[in-house]
Amino acid sequence: MGSRLTAQQSDFATAVRDFAKRECGTRERREELTRGGREPHNPTIYGMLADLGWLGVCLPEEYGGAGGGLADACVFLEETSYGLVPAGGFVTTVITAKAYERFGTERQRQEVLCGATRGAVLSIAMSEPAAGSDVGALRCRAEPRADGGWLINGQKTWISNAHIAESMLLVARTGTSGDKHKGLTMFHVPMDTPGVEVRGIETMGGREVNDVFLTDVRLPADAVVGEVDDGWRQLMAGLNHERLFLAAGMLGLARRAFDDAVAYVREREQFGRPIGSFQALRHRVADLATEIECTRLLVREVAADCDAEPDRLFPREASMAKLKATETAKRVALECMQMMGGYGYATEYGMERHLRAAVVSTVYGGTSEIQRDIIGKSYGL
Template identity: 30%
Template sequence: MDFTFKEEQRQFADALRRWVDKDYSFEARNKIIHSEAGVSDAAWATLAELGMTALPVPEAQGGFNGSAVDMLVVMQELGRGLVVEPYLATVLGAEFLRLGGGHDALLQQVAAGELKLACALGEKQARHDLFDIRTRATPTGEGYLLDGAKSVVLHGAQAGALIVSARSGGEQRDSAGISLFVVPADSAGVGVRDYRTIDGQRAASITFTQVRLPAASLLGAAGAGWDILDAAADYGATLLCAEAVGAMDAIFAATLEYLKTRTQFGAPIGKFQALQHRMADMFIHLEQARSMAMLAAGKVGSSDAEERRRTVSAAKVRVGQAAKFVGQQAVQLHGGIGVTNELPAAHHFKRLTMIELTLGDSDHHLERFIAQPGFKQTA
């Protein structure tokens, strides 16, 4: 696999980094986090102007038809800059629309930056099993009635439309019988409770009470949504791996700079061999995570679903392990200030912790990897 980024990809990354450095500083981000909205309309407009909202959308719907590798360079910069805008939620929703088909007008709005999406997939009893669904979609003569609840919907309150998984058949934990719907956020019967997560992002608990949906709101075929849900979740996990690499890049650089400037016993602490060894270990974990994130980006679009699942789960496990190690070492090497909100490194570690828990933690993906056909356990 060629790990060399194309010129266009480097230009995207450079444009994002310049914007973050100039207009999305750590201080500016803190103001956004503590604002009533928790996000910035101006920042979103800039992301759209830079072409970021159009990047993953097919050309036929006004986008650039960007690959997962194109998205990797973008997500790395967003992770490095601790950007809290609803970009991940929107591009993941766009992937659902792309895979399901039939909603071109919505994809056009996403590409233009006119529509934000959120994916209401998880439920409180399911933990990381997205097929564990109690939310019901009952067919009616004109469409469906939606009833249920979704938990920790990333940027659910900021979205104009929701991608919702619901059970139209089968038992609670069956992969068959799952249907996907596009639900306008302002539909009658939709209840949203917005809150801030530990990493400064926004999430929501969303309830659906007798929400009437037309037949056109169905995404893909009725009862056959699992393949789309599984593939889109892998796409989202791949983007999270890339974002985590960006965050680890930033926390590693900050720690290295601190070791160069913090003095003890008349010398920079970076001169102490024991701390140099710890930085070397951090670097190894970071580069292994980077390699796995790149591999996942290259394989997530594979037509071989088993290969996709194996690769994405392996990446999520390795990136999760690296994020924990790099984050903990960074905090310890900074000393007491490593856990203060005044230091960007603390916020990077919080974001890394949330990435680990989103769309399946390391334990979940390790079990998933082992469960794939072809895995042979040796004594």
């Protein structure tokens, strides 16, 4: 397939694009759906996506999914992001669901994957106050109980969508060997479990991330996802998915910011002609268009490679896709804001919101600095 979409994927992209235009195609409608941009996830819209069968785009058919691959999910993410569809719960949900697909028990898969295809939001909890980029330093502790269950105590922070999730995939420390990457375990935690407290963190992007406090949380023995003390390996197995999904979303955002700015500079006149006709802006548009196209080709090629070899890790390529897409989105939004002058800062046009979304993408899911370090190490440096 390479970087080209199949006929089926092209039709799917068109269908998602049409949905976005129909259901949230105006600024007024998007403001209504997101409470003025403060809520990036709208349950009604998300339910409609579930009814269309799109939320299970890359999940197995036996759990209500469509049985597609990563490339199909990337098409969905690119187009929903471009169309500004308020489905902010999808990325964490599909990342989490893929972990259950690989490592969960059949009972866990039935509960979690079927729930995800029906519209349930899932969250994954790794980061802590002292363990962000260095996930191996986490301290949230899971201790075995006499009845075979587990007792959890600790704090997680920057946890996306925990406030709207039905359950979260928690990574906690179960072993204390000398290697910090050993002794980590994944747990299935319904959000209504006694002792789980979610507190929102206010950010420029509205309500998206949270602190999660776990105080004497009791979990049954079958809450373990995968193998005890093998959480680090299991996390690494999902990095292709996480980084690609984030890259696809930012590719869509970069396209949207670019198209909005081009529409503006075609119409805005100064000195008797459209400002886009001036060489300074025309060349800037050319450079940004080229960067977006390079990003598109990279994201689609890596997705196709991952689908062709689903059991292989692509740490270098997935990090390249995430790094390129997020940094491109940030550059595009910033330069488009500059081209629009004062109107780029006005909430009326939305470019300032594009910029806020793009800037944070270079931080979450592994910062740009971490991605560069991974890529460098892959060359033996």
